[in-house]
Amino acid sequence: MMLYEYAAKEIFSRYGIPVPRSFLATDATDAGKIADKLGHVVLKAQVATGGRGKAGGILRAENKHDAQVNARQILGMSIKGLTVKKLLIEEYIKPEKEMYLGITIDRKARCPIIMASSEGGVDIEEVARTSPEKIKKMHIHPLTELHDYQAREIAIFLNKDGVTQIIDIIQKLYRVFTENDCTLAEINPLALTGNGFIALDAKMNIDDNAMFRQKFMEEEEDTPTATARKNGMSYVGLDGDIGCIVNGAGLAMATLDMIKYYGGEAANFMDVRAGANKEQIKVALRLVSSNIKVKSILINIFGGITKCDEVARGIIDSGVSIPIVIRLTGTNEEEGRRMLEEHDMILVSTSEEAAKEAVALGHSHK
């Protein structure tokens, strides 16, 4: 889960990492009042995605009037499908120099990795491609954690002046990273100003698996992805018109690939996980069919822990009217198939047939 910038900055601030003074606004009037207080400000759209600047979601304002005008422009706009409901309005700070500091997980080395660059404010992946010598990377042992010398080396690499303060920021960011179960904790840019170093942006991705021990103010989002998560399933929206419900992430991806291979496009990825019950199947079908683009639905179940008859009950009870192609195999297969046959459902026996059939059905309903 990616935190909103304001939430990440609150955490940074709690750990003692300097951030600009800021306030949240949900309407233009408030934005004007805040600008009155702070003077020259930056208005930043609060959506949990990157590319806000490019989408026009970050604007400066030198006075109350401009802040109101710009707030009206940003609030309500859509950035990568997310509607802007909140603005972070913070004092504008002119950086003398912009740097990059981030901590993430190196999957291959199976440990945290700190990345630093004297060029900040830009796409770090891009710097890594074009001028890798400008990035310093350092692995951190998960059991002994960050050593002082490591923080010192990075600080010296970033800026020879102010090493003490940079070391302090690196150590605090590392604590943010481990104590909050981050998969990414990033300051981009880390700015050098007349008053020392300050985090102008803050990005934190939290490990979804660690939510049982982390309490974040999760925004109540009414998206299919959020609803699926609440029901112990996984949903990702895509651009096509064939709805998909599969048990297992690997098989779900394979099913999507087969649909593509046969000339179709999936409307979504959906993994109902192991052991899905009737109610979960109903929720899954409701979510998938609520997408108006969906012309046909493919259900692909290889029952191990998941029981085919339970899945069949969910399908029958759902009352979805969009044509469904079903492939059910594994535990309690005969019972499941018999129930579905009684209800005149389209049953096939392999994943490939299911993909072919779903593509054909989708075409005939255009």
Next chain:
Amino acid sequence: MGILINKDTRLLVQGITGAVGSFQTKQMQDFGTNVVAGVTPGKGGNTVNGVPVFDSVREAVDVEKSNASVIFVPPKFAADAIYEACDNGIELIVCITEGIPVHDMMRVCAYLENSQSMLLGPNGPGVTTPGESKIGIMPNPIHSPGNVGLVSRSGTLTYEIIDLLSKSGIGQSTSVGIGGDQIAGTSFIEILRLFEEDPKTSAVVMVGEIGGTAEQDAIEFIKQMSKPVIAYIVGVSAPAGKTMGHAGAIVSSGGGTAIEKIQAFESAGVTVGKSPVDIVRIVKNIV
């Protein structure tokens, strides 16, 4: 033969009294696995399907000489269960649990590096050697004994391929799931090396997916192998930046897309199948 497990494997089930633990214990016994002990703290003295339950791994090892363990405990307690198995000298630890925090797994893997234990998973279906033993949750009826080794990051997709292989008359030496998380206890390379050394295995099917570079990391090793490896990579249609169900299945930086992986394999001369059916067709031509 086959790899990792055989008839002599003495299995301990951590979390045996839970719904999944007890159900899967029965399934493994039906398959022929020698389940010798179970552990659930506080439930020592009971039995599950005739298997004695202990309060700690130490007792289970002392009394029943377990040398392998399978973990069915919830994510919150799973890392601790792995440490306990490791500290008591369990050689093979198979962790089925899905949803363990990645920070826990980084520490666990670092800890295990200086131990005798090998960890399969987490978030994987386990390991099956048909005719010998099964540790984990792969459905019993799909397997048949033979000479094809299989290693995969997935669960149900693995079942699908095993099932198709068996139905086409192609048996398996051992099928191994290394798990779908970002951090895996065992890599493709380690399993491929075991298959290369196993006299019973004559070819290997490797099933990968988007995210990370675990598949590409294995290429140099595959080139040195004497046995053919047939690869299958899923997630061609996956968009960047979205987690596709498995915590590890996310394209976040260079090298993680299915296309990049497929191209890396093909340019190294490794045959890549387009679908489970295609994989089986290729394997049939080889063996």
